[in-house]
Amino acid sequence: MTKSINHQFFFPHKPEVVWEYLTNADLLELWLMKNDFQPVIGHDFQFRTKPIPSLNIDGIMQCRVLELVPFKKLSYSWQAGPGDGSVTLDTKVLWTLRQTDKGTELTLVHSGFSEIENLAIYNGMTEGWVQNINKIIADLNAASQGTTSN
Numbered sequence: 001m002t003k004s005i006n007h008q009f010f011f012p013h014k015p016e017v018v019w020e021y022l023t024n025a026d027l028l029e030l031w032l033m034k035n036d037f038q039p040v041i042g043h044d045f046q047f048r049t050k051p052i053p054s055l056n057i058d059g060i061m062q063c064r065v066l067e068l069v070p071f072k073k074l075s076y077s078w079q080a081g082p083g084d085g086s087v088t089l090d091t092k093v094l095w096t097l098r099q100t101d102k103g104t105e106l107t108l109v110h111s112g113f114s115e116i117e118n119l120a121i122y123n124g125m126t127e128g129w130v131q132n133i134n135k136i137i138a139d140l141n142a143a144s145q146g147t148t149s150n
Contacts, residue, residue, distance in 0.1 A: 001113075001119070003118075004110065005125060009105070011103050015072070017104075025037045033047040037065075039068055044062070047063060074095045077091070090114075094107075
């Protein structure tokens with residue numbers, strides 16, 4: 001069993017605007033999780049949330065920037081586990097941005113869900129990514145109307 005989450009989103013904004021939400025630590029926290037991300041290949045960083053005992057996750061996602069092509073592509077590893085040093089989730093996140101006449105197509109592929117114990121995480125994250133990306137859309141819509149979504 002190897003599963004991947006695949007989503008495509010459209011933003012009526014230039015890739016540079018969408019890119020900021022993927023690479024700026026403060027904006028990442030706004031729509032995803034607390035983090036210490038830096039857009040530098042090889043940078044090790046963490047996403048942090050509350051522990052999720054039912055999924056055997058301590059709430060700390062260990063990540064490393066793998067690819068970085070400004071305004072076009074970003075990938076990073078995404079590992080998690082119960083907090084005892086073992087890794088029960090070993091995946092990769094790939095974002096690609098493609099400029100169109102009307103904005104930006106954003107594609108997400110979150111791959112590597114290969115263990116049976118990853119099935120519940122896979123199911124939760126499949127919808128979770130959509131909910132989180134919708135936070136970016138809401139924030140951009142609020143900004144275009146001169147308000148904030150916070």
